[in-house]
Amino acid sequence: MASQNDQSNNDLDANQGGDATKKTYNKQPTGLAAKTAQSHADEKELKLYGSCFCPFVHRVWISLEHKKLDYQYVEVDVYRKPKLLLDINPRGLVPALRHGEWGCYESTVLMEYLEDLQQGPNLLPMDPKLRAQSRLWSDHINRHIIPLFYHYLQAQELSDQKKHATELTNQIATLVSAADPTGPFFMGKDMTFVDVQMAPWIVRLEKVLKPYRGWPEPEPGSRWEKWVRAIQGNEAVKATTSDDQLYLDSYQRYAENRPHTSQVQAAINGGKGLP
Ligand SMILES: N[C@@H](CCC(=O)N[C@@H](CS)C(=O)NCC(=O)O)C(=O)O
Known part of the structure:
Protein backbone atom coordinates (compact mmCIF):
# COMPACT_ATOMS: atom_id res chain seq x y z
CA MET A 1 0.00 0.00 0.00
CA ALA A 2 1.31 3.46 -0.84
CA SER A 3 2.42 5.49 2.18
CA GLN A 4 1.29 9.10 2.63
CA ASN A 5 4.80 10.26 1.72
CA ASP A 6 4.76 8.61 -1.69
CA GLN A 7 4.48 11.15 -4.48
CA SER A 8 2.08 10.03 -7.18
CA ASN A 9 3.37 10.28 -10.76
CA ASN A 10 0.65 12.83 -11.46
CA ASP A 11 2.29 15.22 -8.98
CA LEU A 12 5.67 14.98 -10.71
CA ASP A 13 6.78 17.50 -13.31
CA ALA A 14 7.45 16.33 -16.86
CA ASN A 15 11.19 17.07 -16.49
CA GLN A 16 11.47 14.58 -13.59
CA GLY A 17 10.78 11.63 -15.91
CA GLY A 18 8.84 9.76 -13.22
CA ASP A 19 11.71 10.03 -10.69
CA ALA A 20 10.65 11.90 -7.52
CA THR A 21 14.29 12.21 -6.34
CA LYS A 22 15.07 14.56 -9.24
CA LYS A 23 14.99 18.24 -8.33
CA THR A 24 12.52 20.33 -10.26
CA TYR A 25 11.66 24.00 -10.62
CA ASN A 26 10.36 25.92 -7.59
CA LYS A 27 6.76 27.07 -7.72
CA GLN A 28 7.04 29.92 -5.22
CA PRO A 29 9.81 32.46 -4.62
CA THR A 30 11.89 32.23 -1.43
CA GLY A 31 13.96 34.68 0.65
CA LEU A 32 13.71 38.38 -0.16
CA ALA A 33 11.80 37.66 -3.39
CA ALA A 34 9.10 35.88 -1.34
CA LYS A 35 8.78 38.96 0.90
CA THR A 36 8.49 41.22 -2.15
CA ALA A 37 5.90 38.91 -3.73
CA GLN A 38 3.89 38.96 -0.48
CA SER A 39 3.92 42.73 -0.30
CA HIS A 40 2.67 42.86 -3.91
CA ALA A 41 -0.05 40.23 -3.60
CA ASP A 42 -3.01 42.64 -3.55
CA GLU A 43 -5.15 43.09 -6.64
CA LYS A 44 -3.80 45.87 -8.88
CA GLU A 45 -4.41 47.15 -12.42
CA LEU A 46 -0.80 46.37 -13.37
CA LYS A 47 -0.03 42.66 -12.95
CA LEU A 48 3.17 40.72 -13.62
CA TYR A 49 2.58 37.03 -14.30
CA GLY A 50 5.86 35.34 -13.54
CA SER A 51 7.70 32.23 -12.43
CA CYS A 52 10.18 32.74 -9.64
CA PHE A 53 13.18 30.98 -11.25
CA CYS A 54 12.82 32.71 -14.65
CA PRO A 55 15.51 35.23 -15.60
CA PHE A 56 13.27 36.89 -18.23
CA VAL A 57 10.65 37.52 -15.51
CA HIS A 58 13.43 38.74 -13.23
CA ARG A 59 14.19 41.59 -15.67
CA VAL A 60 10.65 42.92 -15.56
CA TRP A 61 10.37 42.43 -11.81
CA ILE A 62 13.60 44.41 -11.22
CA SER A 63 12.23 47.20 -13.46
CA LEU A 64 8.95 47.35 -11.49
CA GLU A 65 10.84 47.50 -8.18
CA HIS A 66 13.35 50.06 -9.46
CA LYS A 67 10.51 52.32 -10.60
CA LYS A 68 8.51 51.62 -7.40
CA LEU A 69 5.35 51.13 -9.45
CA ASP A 70 2.08 49.99 -7.91
CA TYR A 71 1.86 46.42 -9.22
CA GLN A 72 0.69 42.92 -8.36
CA TYR A 73 3.00 39.89 -8.64
CA VAL A 74 1.22 36.68 -9.66
CA GLU A 75 3.22 33.43 -9.59
CA VAL A 76 2.21 30.99 -12.34
CA ASP A 77 3.29 27.41 -13.06
CA VAL A 78 4.57 28.16 -16.54
CA TYR A 79 4.85 24.50 -17.59
CA ARG A 80 1.22 23.80 -16.66
CA LYS A 81 0.14 26.95 -18.52
CA PRO A 82 -2.91 28.37 -16.75
CA LYS A 83 -5.54 30.01 -18.95
CA LEU A 84 -4.83 33.44 -17.47
CA LEU A 85 -1.31 33.19 -18.97
CA LEU A 86 -2.41 31.78 -22.34
CA ASP A 87 -5.05 34.53 -22.61
CA ILE A 88 -2.21 37.06 -22.70
CA ASN A 89 0.51 35.01 -24.39
CA PRO A 90 -0.67 32.15 -26.62
CA ARG A 91 2.95 30.91 -26.68
CA GLY A 92 2.61 30.21 -22.95
CA LEU A 93 5.83 31.96 -21.91
CA VAL A 94 6.46 34.18 -18.90
CA PRO A 95 6.84 37.06 -18.27
CA ALA A 96 3.40 38.36 -19.21
CA LEU A 97 2.00 41.69 -18.13
CA ARG A 98 -1.59 42.82 -17.79
CA HIS A 99 -2.47 46.49 -17.50
CA GLY A 100 -6.22 46.79 -17.06
CA GLU A 101 -7.81 44.97 -19.98
CA TRP A 102 -4.62 45.01 -22.06
CA GLY A 103 -1.91 42.35 -21.96
CA CYS A 104 1.54 41.87 -23.50
CA TYR A 105 4.67 39.68 -23.22
CA GLU A 106 8.40 39.41 -24.13
CA SER A 107 10.73 40.71 -21.42
CA THR A 108 12.48 43.39 -23.51
CA VAL A 109 9.17 44.70 -24.91
CA LEU A 110 7.72 44.80 -21.38
CA MET A 111 10.72 46.73 -20.07
CA GLU A 112 10.21 49.27 -22.88
CA TYR A 113 6.49 49.48 -22.02
CA LEU A 114 7.28 50.27 -18.38
CA GLU A 115 9.67 52.99 -19.61
CA ASP A 116 6.92 54.46 -21.78
CA LEU A 117 4.62 54.79 -18.75
CA GLN A 118 7.06 57.50 -17.60
CA GLN A 119 6.52 56.81 -13.93
CA GLY A 120 9.39 56.54 -11.46
CA PRO A 121 13.08 56.69 -12.41
CA ASN A 122 13.89 56.09 -16.09
CA LEU A 123 16.08 53.20 -17.13
CA LEU A 124 16.64 54.41 -20.70
CA PRO A 125 18.72 57.60 -20.88
CA MET A 126 17.19 60.79 -22.40
CA ASP A 127 19.81 61.28 -25.12
N1 LIG B 1 11.91 35.74 -25.23
C1 LIG B 1 11.14 35.54 -24.03
C2 LIG B 1 11.61 34.29 -23.31
C3 LIG B 1 10.75 33.92 -22.12
C4 LIG B 1 11.00 32.47 -21.65
O1 LIG B 1 11.66 31.67 -22.32
N2 LIG B 1 10.44 32.12 -20.48
C5 LIG B 1 10.49 30.74 -20.01
C6 LIG B 1 10.74 30.64 -18.53
S1 LIG B 1 12.36 31.20 -18.09
C7 LIG B 1 9.14 30.10 -20.25
O2 LIG B 1 8.13 30.76 -20.18
N3 LIG B 1 9.10 28.79 -20.54
C8 LIG B 1 7.90 28.06 -20.76
C9 LIG B 1 8.09 26.79 -21.55
O3 LIG B 1 9.23 26.40 -21.80
O4 LIG B 1 7.08 26.20 -21.93
C10 LIG B 1 11.24 36.79 -23.16
O5 LIG B 1 12.24 37.52 -23.28
O6 LIG B 1 10.31 37.06 -22.39
Whole structure:
Protein backbone atom coordinates (compact mmCIF):
# COMPACT_ATOMS: atom_id res chain seq x y z
CA MET A 1 0.00 0.00 0.00
CA ALA A 2 1.31 3.46 -0.84
CA SER A 3 2.42 5.49 2.18
CA GLN A 4 1.29 9.10 2.63
CA ASN A 5 4.80 10.26 1.72
CA ASP A 6 4.76 8.61 -1.69
CA GLN A 7 4.48 11.15 -4.48
CA SER A 8 2.08 10.03 -7.18
CA ASN A 9 3.37 10.28 -10.76
CA ASN A 10 0.65 12.83 -11.46
CA ASP A 11 2.29 15.22 -8.98
CA LEU A 12 5.67 14.98 -10.71
CA ASP A 13 6.78 17.50 -13.31
CA ALA A 14 7.45 16.33 -16.86
CA ASN A 15 11.19 17.07 -16.49
CA GLN A 16 11.47 14.58 -13.59
CA GLY A 17 10.78 11.63 -15.91
CA GLY A 18 8.84 9.76 -13.22
CA ASP A 19 11.71 10.03 -10.69
CA ALA A 20 10.65 11.90 -7.52
CA THR A 21 14.29 12.21 -6.34
CA LYS A 22 15.07 14.56 -9.24
CA LYS A 23 14.99 18.24 -8.33
CA THR A 24 12.52 20.33 -10.26
CA TYR A 25 11.66 24.00 -10.62
CA ASN A 26 10.36 25.92 -7.59
CA LYS A 27 6.76 27.07 -7.72
CA GLN A 28 7.04 29.92 -5.22
CA PRO A 29 9.81 32.46 -4.62
CA THR A 30 11.89 32.23 -1.43
CA GLY A 31 13.96 34.68 0.65
CA LEU A 32 13.71 38.38 -0.16
CA ALA A 33 11.80 37.66 -3.39
CA ALA A 34 9.10 35.88 -1.34
CA LYS A 35 8.78 38.96 0.90
CA THR A 36 8.49 41.22 -2.15
CA ALA A 37 5.90 38.91 -3.73
CA GLN A 38 3.89 38.96 -0.48
CA SER A 39 3.92 42.73 -0.30
CA HIS A 40 2.67 42.86 -3.91
CA ALA A 41 -0.05 40.23 -3.60
CA ASP A 42 -3.01 42.64 -3.55
CA GLU A 43 -5.15 43.09 -6.64
CA LYS A 44 -3.80 45.87 -8.88
CA GLU A 45 -4.41 47.15 -12.42
CA LEU A 46 -0.80 46.37 -13.37
CA LYS A 47 -0.03 42.66 -12.95
CA LEU A 48 3.17 40.72 -13.62
CA TYR A 49 2.58 37.03 -14.30
CA GLY A 50 5.86 35.34 -13.54
CA SER A 51 7.70 32.23 -12.43
CA CYS A 52 10.18 32.74 -9.64
CA PHE A 53 13.18 30.98 -11.25
CA CYS A 54 12.82 32.71 -14.65
CA PRO A 55 15.51 35.23 -15.60
CA PHE A 56 13.27 36.89 -18.23
CA VAL A 57 10.65 37.52 -15.51
CA HIS A 58 13.43 38.74 -13.23
CA ARG A 59 14.19 41.59 -15.67
CA VAL A 60 10.65 42.92 -15.56
CA TRP A 61 10.37 42.43 -11.81
CA ILE A 62 13.60 44.41 -11.22
CA SER A 63 12.23 47.20 -13.46
CA LEU A 64 8.95 47.35 -11.49
CA GLU A 65 10.84 47.50 -8.18
CA HIS A 66 13.35 50.06 -9.46
CA LYS A 67 10.51 52.32 -10.60
CA LYS A 68 8.51 51.62 -7.40
CA LEU A 69 5.35 51.13 -9.45
CA ASP A 70 2.08 49.99 -7.91
CA TYR A 71 1.86 46.42 -9.22
CA GLN A 72 0.69 42.92 -8.36
CA TYR A 73 3.00 39.89 -8.64
CA VAL A 74 1.22 36.68 -9.66
CA GLU A 75 3.22 33.43 -9.59
CA VAL A 76 2.21 30.99 -12.34
CA ASP A 77 3.29 27.41 -13.06
CA VAL A 78 4.57 28.16 -16.54
CA TYR A 79 4.85 24.50 -17.59
CA ARG A 80 1.22 23.80 -16.66
CA LYS A 81 0.14 26.95 -18.52
CA PRO A 82 -2.91 28.37 -16.75
CA LYS A 83 -5.54 30.01 -18.95
CA LEU A 84 -4.83 33.44 -17.47
CA LEU A 85 -1.31 33.19 -18.97
CA LEU A 86 -2.41 31.78 -22.34
CA ASP A 87 -5.05 34.53 -22.61
CA ILE A 88 -2.21 37.06 -22.70
CA ASN A 89 0.51 35.01 -24.39
CA PRO A 90 -0.67 32.15 -26.62
CA ARG A 91 2.95 30.91 -26.68
CA GLY A 92 2.61 30.21 -22.95
CA LEU A 93 5.83 31.96 -21.91
CA VAL A 94 6.46 34.18 -18.90
CA PRO A 95 6.84 37.06 -18.27
CA ALA A 96 3.40 38.36 -19.21
CA LEU A 97 2.00 41.69 -18.13
CA ARG A 98 -1.59 42.82 -17.79
CA HIS A 99 -2.47 46.49 -17.50
CA GLY A 100 -6.22 46.79 -17.06
CA GLU A 101 -7.81 44.97 -19.98
CA TRP A 102 -4.62 45.01 -22.06
CA GLY A 103 -1.91 42.35 -21.96
CA CYS A 104 1.54 41.87 -23.50
CA TYR A 105 4.67 39.68 -23.22
CA GLU A 106 8.40 39.41 -24.13
CA SER A 107 10.73 40.71 -21.42
CA THR A 108 12.48 43.39 -23.51
CA VAL A 109 9.17 44.70 -24.91
CA LEU A 110 7.72 44.80 -21.38
CA MET A 111 10.72 46.73 -20.07
CA GLU A 112 10.21 49.27 -22.88
CA TYR A 113 6.49 49.48 -22.02
CA LEU A 114 7.28 50.27 -18.38
CA GLU A 115 9.67 52.99 -19.61
CA ASP A 116 6.92 54.46 -21.78
CA LEU A 117 4.62 54.79 -18.75
CA GLN A 118 7.06 57.50 -17.60
CA GLN A 119 6.52 56.81 -13.93
CA GLY A 120 9.39 56.54 -11.46
CA PRO A 121 13.08 56.69 -12.41
CA ASN A 122 13.89 56.09 -16.09
CA LEU A 123 16.08 53.20 -17.13
CA LEU A 124 16.64 54.41 -20.70
CA PRO A 125 18.72 57.60 -20.88
CA MET A 126 17.19 60.79 -22.40
CA ASP A 127 19.81 61.28 -25.12
CA PRO A 128 18.72 59.53 -28.38
CA LYS A 129 22.25 58.29 -29.09
CA LEU A 130 22.57 56.76 -25.63
CA ARG A 131 19.11 55.20 -26.04
CA ALA A 132 20.27 53.60 -29.31
CA GLN A 133 23.42 52.39 -27.58
CA SER A 134 21.31 50.86 -24.78
CA ARG A 135 19.25 48.96 -27.35
CA LEU A 136 22.36 47.88 -29.23
CA TRP A 137 23.94 46.30 -26.14
CA SER A 138 20.63 44.81 -25.01
CA ASP A 139 20.53 43.12 -28.39
CA HIS A 140 24.05 41.79 -27.81
CA ILE A 141 22.91 40.28 -24.49
CA ASN A 142 19.81 38.68 -26.04
CA ARG A 143 21.51 37.45 -29.20
CA HIS A 144 24.93 36.35 -27.93
CA ILE A 145 25.19 36.07 -24.16
CA ILE A 146 21.92 34.37 -23.19
CA PRO A 147 22.07 31.49 -25.73
CA LEU A 148 25.65 30.76 -24.64
CA PHE A 149 24.61 30.64 -20.99
CA TYR A 150 22.22 27.79 -21.84
CA HIS A 151 24.60 26.07 -24.30
CA TYR A 152 27.22 25.98 -21.55
CA LEU A 153 24.82 24.80 -18.84
CA GLN A 154 23.23 22.08 -20.98
CA ALA A 155 26.46 20.73 -22.51
CA GLN A 156 27.29 17.30 -21.07
CA GLU A 157 30.66 16.73 -22.79
CA LEU A 158 33.67 18.39 -21.16
CA SER A 159 35.03 19.54 -24.53
CA ASP A 160 31.71 21.28 -25.36
CA GLN A 161 31.59 22.86 -21.91
CA LYS A 162 35.12 24.26 -22.39
CA LYS A 163 34.22 25.62 -25.83
CA HIS A 164 31.06 27.35 -24.56
CA ALA A 165 32.84 28.70 -21.45
CA THR A 166 35.39 30.43 -23.71
CA GLU A 167 32.68 31.78 -26.04
CA LEU A 168 30.62 33.09 -23.12
CA THR A 169 33.68 34.71 -21.52
CA ASN A 170 34.51 36.43 -24.82
CA GLN A 171 30.97 37.74 -25.38
CA ILE A 172 30.85 39.12 -21.83
CA ALA A 173 34.28 40.74 -22.39
CA THR A 174 32.90 42.44 -25.53
CA LEU A 175 30.00 43.84 -23.50
CA VAL A 176 32.26 44.99 -20.66
CA SER A 177 34.60 46.73 -23.13
CA ALA A 178 31.61 48.88 -24.24
CA ALA A 179 30.78 49.91 -20.65
CA ASP A 180 31.57 53.30 -19.12
CA PRO A 181 35.18 52.90 -17.87
CA THR A 182 34.41 54.16 -14.35
CA GLY A 183 30.98 52.66 -13.77
CA PRO A 184 30.14 50.94 -11.58
CA PHE A 185 27.06 50.33 -13.79
CA PHE A 186 27.10 49.91 -17.57
CA MET A 187 26.53 53.60 -18.36
CA GLY A 188 27.97 55.16 -15.21
CA LYS A 189 26.90 55.69 -11.64
CA ASP A 190 23.21 54.73 -12.03
CA MET A 191 21.57 51.47 -12.99
CA THR A 192 20.08 51.71 -16.51
CA PHE A 193 18.40 49.50 -19.13
CA VAL A 194 21.43 47.38 -20.09
CA ASP A 195 22.15 46.62 -16.42
CA VAL A 196 18.61 45.30 -15.89
CA GLN A 197 18.75 43.27 -19.11
CA MET A 198 21.95 41.59 -17.89
CA ALA A 199 21.29 41.46 -14.11
CA PRO A 200 19.38 38.12 -13.99
CA TRP A 201 22.25 36.39 -15.78
CA ILE A 202 24.84 38.02 -13.53
CA VAL A 203 22.87 36.57 -10.61
CA ARG A 204 22.71 33.14 -12.30
CA LEU A 205 26.43 33.06 -13.25
CA GLU A 206 27.05 33.04 -9.48
CA LYS A 207 24.12 30.91 -8.36
CA VAL A 208 23.91 28.39 -11.23
CA LEU A 209 26.97 28.32 -13.51
CA LYS A 210 29.41 28.53 -10.59
CA PRO A 211 28.10 25.47 -8.68
CA TYR A 212 27.24 23.40 -11.78
CA ARG A 213 30.12 24.32 -14.11
CA GLY A 214 32.77 26.06 -11.99
CA TRP A 215 32.19 29.56 -13.43
CA PRO A 216 34.97 31.71 -11.88
CA GLU A 217 34.61 34.66 -9.52
CA PRO A 218 35.34 37.93 -11.37
CA GLU A 219 38.99 38.92 -11.37
CA PRO A 220 39.67 41.21 -8.38
CA GLY A 221 39.99 44.86 -9.41
CA SER A 222 38.57 44.30 -12.91
CA ARG A 223 35.81 46.41 -14.50
CA TRP A 224 33.73 43.20 -14.67
CA GLU A 225 34.07 42.72 -10.90
CA LYS A 226 32.97 46.30 -10.28
CA TRP A 227 29.86 45.76 -12.42
CA VAL A 228 28.99 42.39 -10.86
CA ARG A 229 29.24 43.82 -7.31
CA ALA A 230 27.11 46.86 -8.26
CA ILE A 231 24.38 44.58 -9.68
CA GLN A 232 24.55 42.18 -6.72
CA GLY A 233 24.26 45.11 -4.27
CA ASN A 234 21.36 46.86 -6.02
CA GLU A 235 18.19 47.01 -3.88
CA ALA A 236 15.77 46.13 -6.72
CA VAL A 237 17.92 43.15 -7.72
CA LYS A 238 18.18 41.91 -4.12
CA ALA A 239 14.43 42.36 -3.49
CA THR A 240 13.57 40.11 -6.46
CA THR A 241 16.19 37.39 -5.89
CA SER A 242 15.35 34.15 -4.06
CA ASP A 243 17.64 32.12 -1.80
CA ASP A 244 20.49 30.17 -3.44
CA GLN A 245 18.78 26.77 -3.05
CA LEU A 246 15.94 27.81 -5.36
CA TYR A 247 18.34 28.36 -8.26
CA LEU A 248 20.29 25.16 -7.52
CA ASP A 249 17.09 23.10 -7.57
CA SER A 250 15.36 24.88 -10.45
CA TYR A 251 18.36 24.59 -12.79
CA GLN A 252 19.37 20.98 -12.07
CA ARG A 253 17.18 19.90 -15.02
CA TYR A 254 19.19 22.20 -17.35
CA ALA A 255 22.55 21.10 -15.92
CA GLU A 256 21.57 17.46 -16.61
CA ASN A 257 19.96 18.43 -19.94
CA ARG A 258 16.92 16.37 -18.95
CA PRO A 259 14.15 15.78 -21.50
CA HIS A 260 10.98 17.91 -21.23
CA THR A 261 12.78 20.72 -19.41
CA SER A 262 11.53 23.75 -21.36
CA GLN A 263 11.12 25.46 -24.72
CA VAL A 264 14.48 27.17 -24.11
CA GLN A 265 16.21 23.82 -23.57
CA ALA A 266 14.60 22.32 -26.68
CA ALA A 267 15.62 25.31 -28.82
CA ILE A 268 19.25 25.05 -27.66
CA ASN A 269 19.33 21.27 -28.28
CA GLY A 270 17.69 21.74 -31.68
CA GLY A 271 20.09 24.50 -32.77
CA LYS A 272 17.21 26.99 -33.04
CA GLY A 273 16.89 30.59 -31.80
CA LEU A 274 15.55 31.03 -28.27
CA PRO A 275 11.75 31.37 -27.86
N1 LIG B 1 11.91 35.74 -25.23
C1 LIG B 1 11.14 35.54 -24.03
C2 LIG B 1 11.61 34.29 -23.31
C3 LIG B 1 10.75 33.92 -22.12
C4 LIG B 1 11.00 32.47 -21.65
O1 LIG B 1 11.66 31.67 -22.32
N2 LIG B 1 10.44 32.12 -20.48
C5 LIG B 1 10.49 30.74 -20.01
C6 LIG B 1 10.74 30.64 -18.53
S1 LIG B 1 12.36 31.20 -18.09
C7 LIG B 1 9.14 30.10 -20.25
O2 LIG B 1 8.13 30.76 -20.18
N3 LIG B 1 9.10 28.79 -20.54
C8 LIG B 1 7.90 28.06 -20.76
C9 LIG B 1 8.09 26.79 -21.55
O3 LIG B 1 9.23 26.40 -21.80
O4 LIG B 1 7.08 26.20 -21.93
C10 LIG B 1 11.24 36.79 -23.16
O5 LIG B 1 12.24 37.52 -23.28
O6 LIG B 1 10.31 37.06 -22.39
